[in-house]
Amino acid sequence: QVQLQQWGAGLVKPSETLSLTCAVYGGSFSGYYWSWIRQPPGKGLEWIGEINHIGRINYNQPLKRRVSMSVDTSKNQFSLRLSSVTAADTAAYYCARVPIMPMSGGAVERTYFDIWGPGTMVTVSS
């Protein structure tokens, strides 16, 4: 059974960089997109971006200038970095798996989030 385990600093100072890693256990790493989603306390879900095993990336436009993602296929891990954080970046951060659907002509379509990590609460405060 596939499980996602995530870790990273729970307290980050303003203007510094948030860094999280998610590891995939018990399943294939290729053949999926791997996403990051965040949820401010008491609020809804915001998609941050996604990456696949060959490093193809999509970011949510409002965060694009500050976000970077990477993969380490040797460890079945993917990572998120968010720079220049402010109090508005305080949130629970989730990693999630995205199945892809093959299309005609060799293209693929990303789909829903079928497996989620447990979440990491990150607080931005001095």
Next chain:
Amino acid sequence: DIVMTQSPDSLAVSLGERATINCKSSQSVLVRSNNKNYLAWYQQKAGQSPKLLIYWASTRASGVPDRFSGSGSGTDFTLTISSLQAEDVAVYYCQQYYSTPPITFGQGTRLEIK
């Protein structure tokens, strides 16, 4: 971006009764070539990560009880819990994956016991 709007924001239903949550997208999420609606539903219990309930608008995820069902097409969708159980207390989100990036979610509907 496709805007997802859920109604109501909160809902209180008696145990054993039907609960209905609506989700409306700002544009159609139906792909006519494969006749699939690119719409998913998630359940988030307090202190937990979201859990996939429904995908392709009406397909139950593995292990989801059959009291949960999804319906609708195009821009209007419904999540129905046929007989509410105590363990169904949660916030429910719809999400579109038709037009990406970005992925967008509804604002959430809080379901409580009356």
